[in-house]
Amino acid sequence: MHIGRSDASRKVVTYRSGHFTGFVPSRKNKDMVQYESILERDYIMLLEADRDVASYTEQPAAIEWSDGVEFHTTTFDFCVTLSSGKRYLVEVKPLAKVVKYGLDELYGYARAAAKDQGYDDLELWTDRELKAEPRLLNAVLAASATTPFESAEVQLALLTAIREIRRITSRVTMRELRATSKLGDAAYWAIVRMVARGQLIPAHRTAPLDDRAVLIFAGDERGAANLGVAV
Incomplete structure (x- = not known):
């Protein structure tokens, strides 16, 4: 059913990482999608089940941004395109890491840069949102039935x-x-x-x-x- 290769800007599944990595066949993209954590795989399940999502790409081209002190070049986890034409970047992180490093505030600067570079927004998803049931369970059921x-x-x-x-x-x-x-x-x-x-x-x-x-x-x-x- 699924023919094609990942469109990621870099190779995610190298089999040398300590992370939980793998591939998911995407019904929406008609190709294989890479993930490098369980949370990313869960987010892919939600994207596949979301009727408003037209397509998505993992590991899109990096963007440059500044927090006012340092300059950063970041490859975010996903670029999502909605049926409405809206296009936004997504970063998926464990809530503990977001709290520890203050990423919600830090990525506020990245959000402004993303909008300047043509994106509609930058969203930060954590396990708190991803694991909220029954949304994830329904998405996994739908993917399993395909x-x-x-x-x-x-x-x-x-x-x-x-x-x-x-x-x-x-x-x-x-x-x-x-x-x-x-x-x-x-x-x-x-x-x-x-x-x-x-x-x-x-x-x-x-x-x-x-x-x-x-x-x-x-x-x-x-x-x-x-x-x-x-x-």
Whole structure:
């Protein structure tokens, strides 16, 4: 499914580092993405699941900035491009390191330089934001469900159930959709795959993808908003 090589400005996975490094196949970028820590891998999972993210690049070109005392040249962890066209840099760090070195204040200078160099912003993500559940768990579930191998019978049963429910309402719980499809145990992962592809949209981004999760059919976001569902 994923053909292509990482677009990083430098090689991350050298197999000589003491860090936890590796590669993740990106559905959005259609290539392999490098990471050099568990936190970076978690952030990649969130990017892959975020409907507002059009694409992203790990290890973009370095930028130069000054904290008023010294000049720095920094290669930040990611450059993210949204569907709106907004483009911003991201640095992923453990919260303990941010506090110890005062990086939130220090990167304030880097943020100003990034904006001067054409970026819309610079974001600092820590394990506190990354590990907030159920967002990360939902993202990992969606990534795990992505596969090119699917049963045509399962897809047909689920699409038939959606067509039947859609005549009545623009939203449905996962439990109702599983029951209507009559797919048994196969229904859950088939539904999560549709969430990963954007065919079904969680009404509440902070709710776990379980039987109580409310799902909106793609294309019905406006009607759902009129019903008071936050999308």
